Amino acid sequence: MTETLLKVQNLKKEFPINGGILGKQIASVKAVSDLSFEINKGETLGLVGESGCGKSTTGRTLLRLIEKTDGKVIYKDEDITTLRNKEMRALRKEMQMVFQDPFASLNPRQTVEKILEEPLLIHEKLSRKERLVRVYEMMETVGLNKDYAKRYPHQFSGGQRQRISIARALMTKPKFIVLDEPVSALDVSIQSQILNLLEDLQKEFDLTYLFIAHDLGVIRHISDRIGVMYLGSLVELADGEALYEEPLHPYTQALLSSVPIPDPEVANEEEILIGDIPDPSNPPTGCPFHVRCGSCMEICKKEKPQLVEAKDKRFVACHLYNDDLNK
Amino acid sequence: MTDKVLSLENLKTTFYTDEGTIPAVNDVSFHINKGEILGVVGESGCGKSVTSLSIMGLVQSPPGKIDGGKILFNGKDLLEKTEKEMREIRGNEISMIFQEPMTSLNPVYTIGNQLIESILLHNKWSKKKAKERAIEVLELVGLPRANELINEYPHQLSGGMRQRVMIAMSMVCNPNLLIADEPTTALDVTIQKQILQLMKKLNKDFGTAILMVTHDLGVVAEVCDRIVVMYSGKIVEEGSVKTIFNSPKHPYTKGLLKSVPDIRKKSERLYSIKGNVPKPGSIKKGCAFAGRCEHAFERCFEETPEHFNLGSGQCVRCFLYEEEEAGVAK
Ligand SMILES: Nc1ncnc2c1ncn2[C@@H]1O[C@H](COP(=O)(O)OP(=O)(O)OP(=O)(O)O)[C@@H](O)[C@H]1O
Ligand SMILES: Nc1ncnc2c1ncn2[C@@H]1O[C@H](COP(=O)(O)OP(=O)(O)OP(=O)(O)O)[C@@H](O)[C@H]1O
Ligand SMILES: [Mg+2]
Ligand SMILES: [Mg+2]
Numbered sequence: 001m002t003e004t005l006l007k008v009q010n011l012k013k014e015f016p017i018n019g020g021i022l023g024k025q026i027a028s029v030k031a032v033s034d035l036s037f038e039i040n041k042g043e044t045l046g047l048v049g050e051s052g053c054g055k056s057t058t059g060r061t062l063l064r065l066i067e068k069t070d071g072k073v074i075y076k077d078e079d080i081t082t083l084r085n086k087e088m089r090a091l092r093k094e095m096q097m098v099f100q101d102p103f104a105s106l107n108p109r110q111t112v113e114k115i116l117e118e119p120l121l122i123h124e125k126l127s128r129k130e131r132l133v134r135v136y137e138m139m140e141t142v143g144l145n146k147d148y149a150k151r152y153p154h155q156f157s158g159g160q161r162q163r164i165s166i167a168r169a170l171m172t173k174p175k176f177i178v179l180d181e182p183v184s185a186l187d188v189s190i191q192s193q194i195l196n197l198l199e200d201l202q203k204e205f206d207l208t209y210l211f212i213a214h215d216l217g218v219i220r221h222i223s224d225r226i227g228v229m230y231l232g233s234l235v236e237l238a239d240g241e242a243l244y245e246e247p248l249h250p251y252t253q254a255l256l257s258s259v260p261i262p263d264p265e266v267a268n269e270e271e272i273l274i275g276d277i278p279d280p281s282n283p284p285t286g287c288p289f290h291v292r293c294g295s296c297m298e299i300c301k302k303e304k305p306q307l308v309e310a311k312d313k314r315f316v317a318c319h320l321y322n323d324d325l326n327k
Numbered sequence: 328m329t330d331k332v333l334s335l336e337n338l339k340t341t342f343y344t345d346e347g348t349i350p351a352v353n354d355v356s357f358h359i360n361k362g363e364i365l366g367v368v369g370e371s372g373c374g375k376s377v378t379s380l381s382i383m384g385l386v387q388s389p390p391g392k393i394d395g396g397k398i399l400f401n402g403k404d405l406l407e408k409t410e411k412e413m414r415e416i417r418g419n420e421i422s423m424i425f426q427e428p429m430t431s432l433n434p435v436y437t438i439g440n441q442l443i444e445s446i447l448l449h450n451k452w453s454k455k456k457a458k459e460r461a462i463e464v465l466e467l468v469g470l471p472r473a474n475e476l477i478n479e480y481p482h483q484l485s486g487g488m489r490q491r492v493m494i495a496m497s498m499v500c501n502p503n504l505l506i507a508d509e510p511t512t513a514l515d516v517t518i519q520k521q522i523l524q525l526m527k528k529l530n531k532d533f534g535t536a537i538l539m540v541t542h543d544l545g546v547v548a549e550v551c552d553r554i555v556v557m558y559s560g561k562i563v564e565e566g567s568v569k570t571i572f573n574s575p576k577h578p579y580t581k582g583l584l585k586s587v588p589d590i591r592k593k594s595e596r597l598y599s600i601k602g603n604v605p606k607p608g609s610i611k612k613g614c615a616f617a618g619r620c621e622h623a624f625e626r627c628f629e630e631t632p633e634h635f636n637l638g639s640g641q642c643v644r645c646f647l648y649e650e651e652e653a654g655v656a657k
Contacts, residue, residue: 189604191586255517260548
C-alpha cells in the first residue's frame with residue numbers, strides 16, 4: 001500500500017518586486033502558482049523544469065525556509081505552514097534539505113566534525129562522546145574517511161563536500177529530504193557516485209526524497225514519479241517510466257527531445273522549441289506555455305488548464321487532453 | 328598539410344603560484360582540420376579553458392606561462408607573434424565565445440555599438456557599412472528584430488539571446504576558427520538545442536572550424552566530428568566521435584561514458600569511477616588516472632604513458648594497449 005507522507009495543496013508563493021522612488025511594491029513574481037501534489041512514503045519524487053520555473057522555491061516553501069503566500073503543506077495530518085516556530089523546530093529534525101552548492105552551504109570556518117555535530121546539539125541531548133560516535137558513524141556511511149574529521153570544507157573536493165552536506169542532513173535521522181540540484185555542480189564521474197550513495201541511503205534509512213534537478217537523465221534515473229514544472233505550475237505528473245515512454249504535455253515532449261543524446265548514431269534533429277521562457281513577473285494569459293506551443297488552440301490563450309488525470313495515474317495540465325473540449 | 332587550420336604541438340602552459348606549480352596544459356597535441364568541429368571534453372580543472380586561452384594568447388601572465396610547444400595556425404606559430412599581431416588575429420581570424428555571455432558583453436554599450444566597434448577594429452569601413460554588417464550578422468544568428476536590437480542593451484535580452492549576440496559578434500569577420508568554451512552550459516536545454524543547431528549551421532554554411540570545449544558528452548555526440556578527451560592536463564584519448572563512443576579505449580573514457588545516466592532507459596545502478604578528479608600536477612609520478620583505474624598495474628604508477636596509435640585516427644595514452652601489442656609481438 002502506498003502511504004502519503006506529504007500533501008501539497010494549492011501552494012502559492014509570490015515574491016514582491018519593489019521599485020520606484022519610495023521602494024514600494026510595484027509588481028510580484030509568481031514563483032509558484034497553485035501547486036498540488038502528494039509525496040508517498042519511501043519514494044523519490046523528481047521535480048524537473050528549466051531555470052526560474054520555481055523548483056527551488058517549491059522545495060524551500062515545503063520546509064518553511066521561506067513562507068508560503070497561500071496553500072497548505074500537510075505532513076502527518078497537520079498543515080505545517082501554520083505551525084509556530086517552536087512546533088516547527090521539532091519537525092525540522094524530520095525534514096531536511098541538501099543544496100546545489102555544497103561550498104556555499106557549509107560554514108568555511110567549521111571543521112567537518114563541528115558541521116556534523118551541530119544538528120545534534122540543536123536537536124538531541126547527547127554527551128559530546130556520544131555525539132562524536134554518531135559523527136564518525138555518519139562519515140563512514142557517506143564514504144568519508146574519518147581521519148578527515150578535523151579538516152575544513154575548502155580542503156575537500158566538490159564531491160566530498162557534497163558528501164558532507166548529505167551527512168549533515170542525515171545527522172538527525174530525518175524522514176524526508178529535499179535535494180535541490182544535489183549533483184548539478186559535480187563532474188560526471190563524481191555525480192554517479194553521489195547518486196548511488198543517495199539511493200543506498202534511501203534504502204538504508206527508509207527516506208523519502210523530493211529530488212529537484214534540471215538534468216533529465218538524472219531525474220529519470222533517480223525518480224519513481226516525476227513532476228514537470230513550467231513557469232510556477234506543474235504541467236505534468238506521472239510515473240517516471242510512463243513519462244519518458246510517452247510524454248503527454250507538449251512542453252514535456254519538447255523538453256525530452258531537446259536533450260542531446262551521448263550517442264552519435266542517434267540523429268536528434270526533431271523540431272526545436274522556439275522562443276524563450278516568459279518572464280514570471282509577467283506570465284502569459286491562459287496556459288503559460290501557449291506562446292511556445294506548436295499545438296496551441298484558441299482556448300489555450302484564454303484559460304489556464306488544470307492538472308487533471310488524463311489517463312490512469314497520469315496527470316496533465318493541457319487542453320489537448322480536455323475531453324469536454326474534444327467531444 | 329594545409330588542411331589543418333590549427334595544430335598544437337606539445338603545448339605546455341603552467342601556472343606558477345604561491346601554492347605550487349600547476350601544469351594546467353601538459354604536453355598537449357591535437358589539430359583541427361578545415362571546416363571541422365573538434366570537441367575537447369573532460370572534467371573540471373583538466374585544462375580545457377587554459378588550452379583555449381593559450382591559443383588566443385589570453386593566458387593571464389603571471390601566474391601563467393607557456394613553457395613550450397607550438398600553436399600553428401594556418402601553418403604559422405602563434406607563439407612567435409607579437410601582442411599587436413595577436414590583436415589583429417583575435418576576433419578576426421580566430422574568435423572565441425565563453426560560457427557566460429553576460430560577462431563578455433559590456434553592459435553600458437548597446438548591442439549595436441559593441442558589434443560595430445569590433446567590425447571597425449578589423450575593417451577600414453564606413454560606420455554605415457559596419458552597421459549594415461552588424462544587422463546582417465544578427466539576422467544570421469536568427470535574432471528577430473535585428474534593426475531594433477542594435478539599440479538595446481545586454482540586460483534587456485534573455486540568456487539565449489545574449490549567447491546568440493556573442494556568436495554574431497564572433498562571426499563578424501568570418502573567422503577561420505571559432506573557439507567555443509562551454510557555450511551552452513549556462514543555458515536551459517531547449518535554448519541549448521537552438522544554439523547548438525545554430526553553431527552547426529554556421530559551420531556548414533561558412534566552413535568555420537570550431538573548437539568546442541564542453542564537459543557534456545551529449546553535446547559532443549550531437550555536434551562534433553572528432554573528440555579529444557583531457558584528464559589532468561593531458562590528452563588521454565583522441566578519435567572520431569563514432570570511434571570514441573562506440574569503442575572507447577582509455578579506461579577513463581570508458582568510465583566517463585558509462586557514468587552518464589541515460590535518458591533513454593532507466594538503469595538499475597549507475598557505473599561510477601572511484602576516487603576524485605585530481606588537480607593537474609597533484610600526481611607526481613605515473614599516469615594521473617592510475618589511482619582510479621580498475622586496470623592499473625605497477626608500470627602505471629611509475630611511468631607516464633605516451634600517445635599510442637591505434638590506427639584510423641584513434642590515439643590513447645594508456646599502457647594497456649602498448650603491453651597488449653608487445654604481448655602479441657612476443
Ligand atoms: N527571494 C526571491 N526574491 C524575488 N524573486 C525570487 C526569489 N527567489 C526566487 N525568485 C524568482 O522566482 C522564480 C522561481 O525561482 P526558483 O529559484 O524557484 O527557480 P528554479 O526552478 O529553482 O530555477 P533554477 O533551475 O535556476 O534553480 C524566478 O523567477 C526567480 O527569479
Ligand atoms: N589564473 C590561474 N591561476 C592559477 N591556476 C589556474 C589559473 N587558471 C587555471 N588554473 C588551473 O589550471 C587548471 C586547469 O584549469 P581550466 O580552467 O583549464 O580547467 P577546465 O578544464 O576549463 O575546467 P572547467 O570544466 O571547470 O571549466 C586548474 O587546475 C586550475 O586551477
Ligand atoms: Mg533552483
Ligand atoms: Mg573551463
